[in-house]
Amino acid sequence: TRNGVDFAVADLAQAEFGRKEIRLAEHEMPGLMALRREYAEVYPLRGARISGSLHMTVQTAVLIETLVALGAEVRWASCNIFSTQDHAAAAVVVGPHGSPEEPKGVPVFAWKGESLTEYWWCTERALTWPDGAGPNMILDDGGDATLLVHKGTQYEKAGVVPSPEEDDPEEWKVILELLRASLAADPGKWTKIGEGIRGVTEETTTGVLRLYQLAAAGELLFPAINVNDSVTKSKFDNRYGIRHSLIDGINRGTDVLIGGKVAVVCGYGDVGKGAAESLRGQGARVIVTEIDPICALQAMMDGYQVAKLESVLDTADIVITTTGNKDVVTVDHMARMKHQAILGNIGHFDNELDMAGLARYPGIHRINIKPQVDEWVFPDGHSIIVLSEGRLLNLGNATGHPSFVMSNSFSNQVIAQVELFTKYQGYDREVYRLPKILDEKVARIHVEALGGEITKLTKDQAEYIGVDPEGPFKSEHYRY
Numbered sequence: 240t241r242n243g244v245d246f247a248v249a250d251l252a253q254a255e256f257g258r259k260e261i262r263l264a265e266h267e268m269p270g271l272m273a274l275r276r277e278y279a280e281v282y283p284l285r286g287a288r289i290s291g292s293l294h295m296t297v298q299t300a301v302l303i304e305t306l307v308a309l310g311a312e313v314r315w316a317s318c319n320i321f322s323t324q325d326h327a328a329a330a331v332v333v334g335p336h337g338s339p340e341e342p343k344g345v346p347v348f349a350w351k352g353e354s355l356t357e358y359w360w361c362t363e364r365a366l367t368w369p370d371g372a373g374p375n376m377i378l379d380d381g382g383d384a385t386l387l388v389h390k391g392t393q394y395e396k397a398g399v400v401p402s403p404e405e406d407d408p409e410e411w412k413v414i415l416e417l418l419r420a421s422l423a424a425d426p427g428k429w430t431k432i433g434e435g436i437r438g439v440t441e442e443t444t445t446g447v448l449r450l451y452q453l454a455a456a457g458e459l460l461f462p463a464i465n466v467n468d469s470v471t472k473s474k475f476d477n478r479y480g481i482r483h484s485l486i487d488g489i490n491r492g493t494d495v496l497i498g499g500k501v502a503v504v505c506g507y508g509d510v511g512k513g514a515a516e517s518l519r520g521q522g523a524r525v526i527v528t529e530i531d532p533i534c535a536l537q538a539m540m541d542g543y544q545v546a547k548l549e550s551v552l553d554t555a556d557i558v559i560t561t562t563g564n565k566d567v568v569t570v571d572h573m574a575r576m577k578h579q580a581i582l583g584n585i586g587h588f589d590n591e592l593d594m595a596g597l598a599r600y601p602g603i604h605r606i607n608i609k610p611q612v613d614e615w616v617f618p619d620g621h622s623i624i625v626l627s628e629g630r631l632l633n634l635g636n637a638t639g640h641p642s643f644v645m646s647n648s649f650s651n652q653v654i655a656q657v658e659l660f661t662k663y664q665g666y667d668r669e670v671y672r673l674p675k676i677l678d679e680k681v682a683r684i685h686v687e688a689l690g691g692e693i694t695k696l697t698k699d700q701a702e703y704i705g706v707d708p709e710g711p712f713k714s715e716h717y718r719y
């Protein structure tokens with residue numbers, strides 16, 4: 240704690256650099272800046288205590304400071320051990336008007352290269368308010384903050400935290416350890432936090448999946464807004480964001496020429512579409528794997544070969560997973576890959592690749608090339624290059640998505656926070672989406688910022704196609 244701000248970041252001295260990049264990013268985030276102007280005198284988030292768990296990048300800094308501008312108190316952690324940009328974290332702690340000696344910003348608990356224990360400690364710190372009041376909103380990306388509150392509440396009710404099984408993932412053991420310690424120290428902590436929360440707004444596909452599962456089981460403790468499935472989120476961030484940041488991660492990690500190589504993209508959803516286009520744009524020959532015939536057919540119509548991973552492993556120079564599923568690339572696949580082939584994941588969690596299996600492979604040898612780049616040498620002498628230890632490589636090896644696309648995503652986040660914070664009584668413990676008219680509003684701001692002109696419907700035309708001339712312009716089932 241310094242000057243009343245508690246925090247855990249790498250180095251406050253990086254705040255000045257962070258502030259310069261935040262200033263440039265603000266210009267590239269017209270949606271967030273428009274929301275600041277729209278709500279300048281209104282402070283709709285006054286009284287909101289938001290615990291955020293989302294990659295602590297420059298773009299997220301602009302999001303955090305927008306929430307503060309709307310009146311919120313905020314505490315923040317990253318949602319990945321490698322994704323924090325240390326200068327952005329420092330700048331948020333220092334704040335626009337503070338200094339490293341006298342920080343006046345937001346408590347942030349995040350640095351690049353956390354251990355799993357440190358990661359979950361940071362998440363807990365973001366959820367633990369110093370005066371014991373607790374958060375009343377969560378802003379989540381992948382659902383880890385929400386998971387901690389739900390599991391904590393569940394085990395407090397049972398009065399006991401289960402012992403980990405031997406073959407449980409390492410991360411789950413860390414979570415159980417943390418919850419066991421908190422049950423001993425403060426047995427009502429998570430129940431109280433859960434009861435104080437008005438709602439959560441969730442950023443990504445994987446976190447949204449967890450929310451729908453909780454709601455279906457009747458276990459969701461508070462209402463949720465699915466931000467991911469705003470059209471101006473998943474059809475832009477997941478796709479065009481990845482188109483930008485996938486090759487950025489591969490380039491910064493390896494500097495291998497992508498042109499002429501064979502690249503396999505596992506999954507052809509929104510992220511997969513962006514990933515395939517990104518690699519094709521560099522001149523790679525792209526092959527797609529899919530389990531869903533609709534997405535497989537889309538890939539073929541877009542000109543990609545569709546194959547099973549097993550059929551094409553022998554030729555692949557680059558393999559990227561984008562599925563949000565687990566065990567997509569097994570250790571047997573890895574052992575069959577070409578010498579110095581590149582393997583990376585850009586889905587939310589690292590379980591798409593069997594990293595634990597790779598580490599256990601008899602005779603395997605790991606050579607760290609540089610942070611977030613490892614060469615794994617098999618006993619026969621051939622090796623593969625794994626990026627970011629199997630965690631999302633665009634944020635681990637590069638700086639994630641650029642500001643303009645995140646302005647779309649984060650505008651939806653801010654709108655969703657205002658909606659749930661101010662109108663929570665009208666929501667059940669279910670998962671909701673934002674109304675289409677707000678999606679169109681976010682899009683309009685960004686079209687105008689890019690100098691696009693939107694055609695206006697005449698009254699006659701609007702009647703003919705059966706919509707209001709001011710929108711919404713499409714039915715709910717329209718797929719874009």
Ligand code: NAI
Nearest residue numbers: 443444445506508509510529530531562563564586587631
């Ligand atoms: P999506 O549901 O649109 O796409 C996933 C696709 O993978 C689906 O088409 C599905 O049929 C396919 N799939 C599932 N299992 C498969 C398997 N075993 N083999 C081949 N294909 C399989 O989801 P979306 O939005 O594309 O997100 C994918 C992941 O990326 C999620 O974990 C999401 O949270 C994450 N994400 C990561 C971002 C980043 O910056 N790294 C940005 C946005 C999302």
